[in-house]
Amino acid sequence: xxxxxxxxxxxxxxxxxxxxxxxxxxxxxxxxxxxxxxxxxxxxxxxxxxxxxxxxxxxxxxxxxxxxxxxxxxxxxxxxxxxxxxxxxxxxxxxxxxxxxxxxxxxxxxxxxxxxxxxxxxxxxxxxxxxxxxxxxxxxxxxxxxxxxxxxxxxxxxxxxxxxxxxxxxxxxxxxxxxxxxxxxxxxxxxxxxxxxxxxxxxxxxxxxxxxxxxxxxxxxxxxxxxxxxxxxxxxxxxxxxxxxxxxxxxxxxxxxxxxxxxxxxxxxxxxxxxxxxxxxxxxxxxxxxxxxxxxxxxxxxxxxxxxxxxxxxxxxxxxxxxxxxxxxxxxxxxxxxxxxxxxxxxxxxxxxxxxxxxxxxxxxxxxxxxxxxxxxxxxxxxxxxxxxxxxxxxxxxxxxxxxxxxxxxxxxxxxxxxxxxxxxxxxxxxxxxxxxxxxxxxxxxxxxxxxxxxxxxxxxxxxxxxxxxxxxxxxxxxxxxxxxxxxxxxxxxxxxxxxxxxxxxxxxxxxxxxxxxxxxxxxxxxxxxxxxxxxxxxxxxxxxxxxxxxxxxxxxxxxxxxxxxxxxxxxxxxxxxxxxxxxxxxxxxxxxxxxxxxxxxxxxxxxxxxxxxxxxxxxxxxxxxxxxxxxxxxxxxxxxxxxxxxxxxxxxxxxxxxxxxxxxxxxxxxxxxxxxxxxxxxxxxxxxxxxxxxxxxxxxxxxxxxxxxxxxxxxxxxxxxxxxxxxxxxxxxxxxxxxxxxxxxxxxxxxxxxxxxxxxxxxxxxxxxxxxxxxxxxxxxxxxxxxxxxxxxxxxxxxxxxxxxxxxxxxxxxxxxxxxxxxxxxxxxxxxxxxxxxxxxxxxxxxxxxxxxxxxxxxx
Amino acid sequence: xxxxxxxxxxxxxxxxxxxxxxxxxxxxxxxxxxxxxxxxxxxxxxxxxxxxxxxxxxxxxxxxxxxxxxxxxxxxxxxxxxxxxxxxxxxxxxxxxxxxxxxxxxxxxxxxxxxxxxx
Numbered sequence: 004x005x006x007x008x009x010x011x012x013x014x015x016x017x018x019x020x021x022x023x024x025x026x027x028x029x030x031x032x033x034x035x036x037x038x039x040x041x042x043x044x045x046x047x048x049x050x051x052x053x054x055x056x057x058x059x060x061x062x063x064x065x066x067x068x069x070x071x072x073x074x075x076x077x078x079x080x081x082x083x084x085x086x087x088x089x090x091x092x093x094x095x096x097x098x099x100x101x102x103x104x105x106x107x108x109x110x111x112x113x114x115x116x117x118x119x120x121x122x123x124x125x126x127x128x129x130x131x132x133x134x135x136x137x138x139x140x141x142x143x144x145x146x147x148x149x150x151x152x153x154x155x156x157x158x159x160x161x162x163x164x165x166x167x168x169x170x171x172x173x174x175x176x177x178x179x180x181x182x183x184x185x186x187x188x189x190x191x192x193x194x195x196x197x198x199x200x201x202x203x204x205x206x207x208x209x210x211x212x213x214x215x216x217x218x219x220x221x222x223x224x225x226x227x228x229x230x231x232x233x234x235x236x237x238x239x240x241x242x243x244x245x246x247x248x249x250x251x252x253x254x255x256x257x258x259x260x261x262x263x264x265x266x267x268x269x270x271x272x273x274x275x276x277x278x279x280x281x282x283x284x285x286x287x288x289x290x291x292x293x294x295x296x297x298x299x300x301x302x303x304x305x306x307x308x309x310x311x312x313x314x315x316x317x318x319x320x321x322x323x324x325x326x327x328x329x330x331x332x333x334x335x336x337x338x339x340x341x342x343x344x345x346x347x348x349x350x351x352x353x354x355x356x357x358x359x360x361x362x363x364x365x366x367x368x369x370x371x372x373x374x375x376x377x378x379x380x381x382x383x384x385x386x387x388x389x390x391x392x393x394x395x396x397x398x399x400x401x402x403x404x405x406x407x408x409x410x411x412x413x414x415x416x417x418x419x420x421x422x423x424x425x426x427x428x429x430x431x432x433x434x435x436x437x438x439x440x441x442x443x444x445x446x447x448x449x450x451x452x453x454x455x456x457x458x459x460x461x462x463x464x465x466x467x468x469x470x471x472x473x474x475x476x477x478x479x480x481x482x483x484x485x486x487x488x489x490x491x492x493x494x495x496x497x498x499x500x501x502x503x504x505x506x507x508x509x510x511x512x513x514x515x516x517x518x519x520x521x522x523x524x525x526x527x528x529x530x531x532x533x534x535x536x537x538x539x540x541x542x543x544x545x546x547x548x549x550x551x552x553x554x555x556x557x558x559x560x561x562x563x564x565x566x567x568x569x570x571x572x573x574x575x576x577x578x579x580x581x582x583x584x585x586x587x588x589x590x591x592x593x594x595x596x597x598x599x600x601x602x603x604x605x606x607x608x609x610x611x612x613x614x615x616x617x618x619x620x621x622x623x624x625x626x627x628x629x630x631x632x633x634x635x636x637x638x639x640x641x642x643x644x645x646x647x648x649x650x651x652x653x654x655x656x657x658x659x660x661x662x663x664x665x666x667x668x669x670x671x672x673x674x675x676x677x678x679x680x681x682x683x684x685x686x687x688x689x690x691x692x693x694x695x696x697x698x699x700x701x702x703x704x705x706x707x708x709x710x711x712x713x714x715x716x717x718x719x720x721x722x723x724x725x726x727x728x729x730x731x732x733x734x735x736x737x738x739x740x741x742x743x744x745x746x747x748x749x750x751x752x753x754x755x756x757x758x759x760x761x762x763x764x765x766x767x768x769x770x771x772x773x774x775x776x777x778x779x780x781x782x783x784x785x786x787x788x789x790x791x792x793x794x795x796x797x798x799x800x801x802x803x804x805x806x807x808x809x810x811x812x813x814x815x816x817x818x819x820x821x822x823x824x825x826x827x828x829x830x831x832x833x834x835x836x837x838x839x840x841x842x843x844x845x846x847x848x849x850x851x852x853x854x855x856x857x858x859x860x861x862x863x864x
Numbered sequence: 865x866x867x868x869x870x871x872x873x874x875x876x877x878x879x880x881x882x883x884x885x886x887x888x889x890x891x892x893x894x895x896x897x898x899x900x901x902x903x904x905x906x907x908x909x910x911x912x913x914x915x916x917x918x919x920x921x922x923x924x925x926x927x928x929x930x931x932x933x934x935x936x937x938x939x940x941x942x943x944x945x946x947x948x949x950x951x952x953x954x955x956x957x958x959x960x961x962x963x964x965x966x967x968x969x970x971x972x973x974x975x976x977x978x979x980x981x982x983x
Contacts, residue, residue, distance in 0.1 A: 014916075022919045024945040025896055029915040032897040049914075057916030064924070 004031065007050040013058040015065050016374040069382035077383065083355065084387065087348055091391025091437055092398060093748060094344030097337040099430040100399035101741075104406050105330050106425060113318055114245055116187025117279075122286060124154070124276040124293065127314035135272040138265045140300065144276070144313070147296045150289035151278040155182030157249070158259060158273050161686075163521045164217070165230040165715050171217065172517060172719035174252050175231070177259035183208075185279045186248060193225040193240030200239075201258035207236040211244035213254040231257065232521030249275065269307035270567065273682075277318070290315045325661075328818045329409055329738050332494075335811060336487055340745050341437065343483040346476040347752045348441035352384060353469050353476075354763055377447065384442025385435075392434035399430070406741075409734055470767075473760050474796065480756045481800020482807060484749035485837055489808035490815075491742045492829035497820040498735050506728055507655035508558065509597025512692050513724040514701070515557055518709055518716055519686035526678045528612065534712055535589050535672065535685070541708045542688075547696035552592035553672065553685035555585075558657045558664075559727050564683065565665055568641040570628070583624060584657045584665045585642060587672045587683050593619070593652055595691045596724070603635045603650030610649075610671035617671055618646035621654045624666035641668060642680060660731045661820060689724070750840050753800070757793050757844035765789060765848045765855075773857040782853035789852045793845035794838070801834050808833070872954070872961040875928065881913055881921045886930065886951065886959040893934050895946040896922070922949065930955035 007030055011019045019026075030053065034046050077084040112118050125133040126140065136144070136156070145154045157178040164171045180201035189195075196206045207229060209218070218224045228235045236257060247253065280289055293313040301308045525531045535553050542551040556564060566585045590606050593599075601622060610617045618641070625634040625648075634648045646668075657664040672685050690705070692698055702721060709716050765772070772785060812824030822829075878886075888894055888902040900913045913921075925931045931949045938946075951959075 018920075018923060022923065025947045026915045026919055028943055028945040029896040029900065029918065033900065033915065053914040053916045057914065057920050061920055064920075 004034075006047055007054070010050055010054040010058075013054055014061055015058075015378075018061055018065075065378070066382065069379050070386060072379060073383040073386050077387070080355075083351065087351060087387045088391040088394065090344045090347055090752065091388050091434075092394035094337075094341040094395070094437055095388075095392040095430060095433045096395030096398040096402070097745060098341050098433050099396055099426065100402050100406060101330075101333045101337045102429055103399070103403060103426045104409060105334050106429070108326075108330055108409075109319070111425075114247075115318075118318060120280045121186070121318040122151075122278050122280060122289065123316050123318060124278055125314040125316065126272060126311050128310045128312045133314050136274045136276050137269050137272045138261050138274060139267075139269040140272075140308070140311070141274050141276055142261070142266060143300055144293065144296060147299070148289075148292055150281055150284045150292045152281040153181050153185035154276060154278040155179045155185050156259065156274040156276045157182050158275065159249075159253075160257075161517075161519055162231040162255075162257075163233070163519060163715075163717055164255075165233070170715050170717035172519065172717050173213070173231070173254045174250075175255045175257055176249065176253050177257050179259050182277060183248075183256065185277065188242070188246050188248075190240035191243040192222060193238070196239060196258050202260040205231075205234055205236040206239045206258055207231065208240045208242055208256040209238060210242055210254045210256075211246070214241045231255070233524040234521075269304055286315060286317060325818065326409070326734075328815050329734055332490065332815050332818065333409075333738060333741060336490065336742050336745050339483045339487055340749060341433065343480050343749050343752050345437055345440040346479045346483070347756055348384070348387075348437070350473045350476040350480075350756055350759065352380070352441055353473050354759060381439070381442045385438040388434045388438030388442075392430060392437070396427070396430045399426075406737065409737055470760075470764065473763075477753070477756045477760050477796050478800045478803065480749075480753040481797055481837060481841070482804035484746065484753040484840075485801050485804025485833055486808040486811060487742065487746040487749045488833035488836055489805065489829055490811060491739065491746045492833055493812055493819055493822050493824065493826060494735070494739050494742060496822045496826065496829060497818065498732055498739060500820050500822065501660045501732055501735070504656065504660045506558065506660065507598060507653050508724075510724040510728045512694055512696070513596060514690045514692065514698060515560070515720075515722055515724055515727065516688045516690070516702075516705065516718050517686055517720040518688055518718045520684060520716070522678070522681050522684075525684070526681075528673060528675055528677050531684065532611075532673050534716075537712050538688070538708055539589065539591075542690060542705060545701065545704055547692050547698070547701065548690055549693055550591050550595035550691040552589045552595040552689055554588040554592050554687050554689065555683045555685050557596075557687050557689065557724065557727060558655045559659050559731055560687075562658045566642055566668075568624075568628075568639050568668065571638050571640055571645060580627075582665050583620075583641065583668045585683065586667065586669050587675065587680075587685050588669045589672050589685060592669070592689070595689045597691075598655060599653040601651045601653060603648070605650060606669060606671040611673045612676070614674070616644050616646045616674050617649040619650040619652055619669040620648055621652055621667040623654045624668060625651055627666055642670070644674075646670065660728075688718075750836065753837070754840040754844040757796060757841050758847065760796070761789060761793050761845055761848035762851070764792065765852045768852075769855050772852050772855045773859070776855060777857035785853045785855070786849045789849035790842070790845050793841050793849075797838055797841035801837050804837075805830060805834065869957070869961065872958045875930075875958055876962055876965055878958070878962045879921070880911070881917055882925060882930070883959070883962055884911060884913075885918070885921055885925065886955055886962075889931060889949060889951040889955070890959070893936065893948045893950040895948045897946075899949075925955070930958055 004027065008023070008027060011023055011026060030050070034049065037045050037049065039045070113121075115121060124136065124144065126136050127133040138156075141154075141156050148154075155178065157176050160175045160177050162173050162175050164173045180196055180198040183195045190208060191211065193208075195208065200206055209224070214220060214224065224238050224241065227238050229238060230236070242256070278289075280286065290313075293315055297308075297311065297313040301311060520531055520534060525534070539551050539553065542548055555561065564585055565582045567581050568583045569581055588606055590608050593605055600619075603619070606617065606619055618639075620634065628634075628639065629637055634651055637648045638645050639648075640646070652667075652669070655664070655667055656662075657667060675683075688705075690701070692701065706718055709718050775785065808830075809825055812819065816824055884903045884907070885899055887906070888899045894902065896915070896918055900915075900918060904912050922931070926933065926949075929952055932952050934948045934950045936948060938944075
């Protein structure tokens with residue numbers, strides 16, 4: 004019998020409280036019929052068979068009744084229901100979207116076998132700099148370490164593909180034979196290349212996208228020969244569609260092998276190195292071992308490896324601090340919104356609870372237990388949470404692609420996160436969290452409030468404590484919106500600062516087009532010169548075109564290309580203080596890009612190999628090398644030759660608006676030996692058009708000109724230079740738009756919160772206000788009274804929110820680009836905005852209070 | 865709850881247990897176990913309500929106003945945990961309505977020539 008009694012607790016509490024004794028009595032009577040040797044066991048089973056299905060049914064029945072009741076009572080107040088659903092949708096939607104993004108970027112395993120055992124190796128040193136690895140260091144690291152089961156290297160490249168549909172520029176990766184096996188991937192078709200093949204032959208692996216788009220998904224492609232930069236390559240495999248390395252844009256992988264010459268220059272760093280940790284070796288152990296190896300190499304090659312250590316990073320950790328913070332800041336902001344949504348809904352529910360105090364009291368008096376009422380309220384809030392949550396998830400799914408700009412392209416993952424069970428589970432968690440968070444407080448309150456009191460005294464009874472709780476919630480709302488406003492404000496100021504930065508060139512009306520001349524077809528410098536002259540001459544003659552030129556790369560598009568420069572007679576050792584960013588250019592490049600020539604002259608048509616080697620340098624190079632001297636005619640060594648300064652130009656933000664750049668050196672495209680420094684062969688065609696010239700037809704004309712000069716020569720990657728500059732702030736602007744929208748919503752919610760609270764307070768105090776009026780208080784004084792009440796809330800919210808915002812802003816100071824986290828202007832603006840909202844929120848209740856008619860107010864009670 | 869026919873019709877068809885409980889209370893007030901026994905007797909042991917099913921039905925029927933608990937003078941040896949129930953006028957109306965529904969069904973089946981006995 005005790006067993007049966009214990010089982011009864013499975014019933015809803017209100018049911019078992021009501022019928023426990025009767026149930027026990029009836030069960031006893033029925034059990035009396037059971038006798039025999041196993042009576043105890045039979046009674047036990049009978050008890051189970053009695054209670055379990057009935058308890059389940061009772062719970063389901065109750066849930067259904069609560070749902071119907073909730074739906075009915077919500078439909079009676081559609082405004083309330085709609086507001087609540089929208090607020091939940093907003094909170095859940097924003098959080099689902101942003102946290103899916105965060106999960107995608109920070110947590111989800113990368114698509115390689117045992118991805119957490121994969122690391123990237125960099126040369127690095129004091130101050131946290133990292134750099135690519137030279138072939139010599141790579142060879143020695145491989146030979147001297149034991150922490151890694153495999154080490155591979157790759158270098159990004161671009162090659163012209165001929166032999167498929169149309170000549171096309173491919174983004175390719177040259178990889179050592181260890182690289183793909185160490186990632187643990189298998190080709191979809193064919194095979195990977197072996198070490199022997201990598202060293203001797205010309206082979207190519209195609210990406211799935213390239214295979215389907217250029218080769219029609221033909222399985223016979225294996226063994227076919229294609230031309231990459233004019234060199235025949237045999238296709239030996241096609242990679243699966245899910246494979247992307249190191250970036251999603253790579254279309255083909257070709258072998259990378261080293262000759263003895265490649266190992267000669269230890270300062271020629273261009274390799275990216277990936278390794279797999281040996282089983283049982285931690286990343287810390289690997290770091291220690293590689294540090295020892297690097298120290299030994301530094302002793303062995305004191306000049307070349309001075310200060311060169313090694314950095315080991317998990318594949319996923321190879322993310323910029325900026326990308327990380329951009330997303331983390333959004334996570335914080337959306338959590339703020341969720342908090343705000345919950346506070347707002349809790350407040351709405353409390354208000355509703357107060358209005359319904361009588362209804363609840365009547366139900367209590369009629370015998371509904373507290374548990375029943377609490378259950379009813381939680382059903383209502385969970386119902387609303389689910390309705391809003393589903394809406395929010397739908398919105399998140401639609402909105403997620405808009406966040407794609409925040410996915411760093413350095414991660415080998417798809418462009419934007421997709422819908423899957425993780426995201427849905429996350430959304431469900433948010434829904435439950437929201438539903439309980441805003442439903443629980445009113446439910447507990449409903450359970451506690453003495454029913455009869457409420458009945459006796461009308462609505463007033465439930466007032467005091469509920470009102471205090473609501474006041475606290477409004478303060479939380481104001482604080483949360485202050486945090487969001489301040490952070491958005493700081494980030495807006497940061498973006499303004501960045502946008503104000505002079506990039507050093509005039510981006511407007513300049514078109515950039517890639518057309519890289521392949522080796523060995525264009526190994527001869529003179530032959531390239533002929534191509535440039537012909538193409539540029541014809542393009543400059545087109546109507547609407549003002550200038551045109553070729554260059555190695557464009558600022559903010561090609562950020563690297565760093566070489567050491569030295570004064571004649573000095574030893575050449577690469578380090579931070581003599582590095583320059585090197586570009587080869589044709590004449591008129593500076594005019595085309597709008598880079599001012601400060602002294603001397605431009606690169607000239609007759610700067611050819613027969614002439615003394617000329618160089619145009621940037622002002623910062625002059626300042627660093629020959630401060631307060633006339634630089635024209637000075638000499639320095641760069642890229643194997645002595646150069647004479649013939650001109651000085653303005654500095655350019657090569658590495659982007661937010662980062663300092665090395666001084667720049669521009670060399671004439673014709674002063675380079677045949678086949679030397681081929682990575683720097685000018686491939687970027689820039690064309691300046693007249694302002695307001697319609698460029699629609701221009702591209703076709705340019706393509707025609709290029710192909711009449713060389714029918715196999717593709718043009719690709721067309722973009723305006725304005726776009727390149729705008730890309731610098733694109734991810735920030737995406738983040739900012741989202742933050743801005745969230746702040747606006749937060750402000751709105753806080754304003755509504757203040758309005759709702761004061762409206763209620765005024766209606767509750769109408770009697771008191773009536774008395775005041777009757778005693779001669781002016782309408783003005785009454786308005787002041789209500790306004791003071793509202794502003795008091797705003798003040799506390801602003802004080803708390805300001806402090807929180809300061810703490811949050813300090814955490815993300817890396818994103819603030821020098822704007823101080825306590826920037827007074829931003830803080831003042833956020834506070835003013837909040838106060839204004841508070842005043843607007845107070846206005847209607849205040850005016851209503853002022854118009855309380857003393858007679859009506861006194862009579863109504 | 866109003867006693868009109870429309871409200872009664874809304875509750876139809878009645879769950880089997882509900883109808884049997886109404887029948888058990890037609891002639892007399894009964895406590896829980898007595899209801900079970902009455903139902904069992906009338907159905908020749910075919911329907912044996914468990915305690916849980918009984919009180920789940922009772923709880924719902926009280927809420928719907930079909931039956932009401934009675935506080936009556938009990939014999940001295942009566943178990944104080946026992947609870948007695950009686951039919952309300954509305955309960956009677958609902959039982960009638962259900963009966964009408966069932967006999968209508970039976971009449972319709974007869975009209976089509978259906979007979980309960982297998983030939």
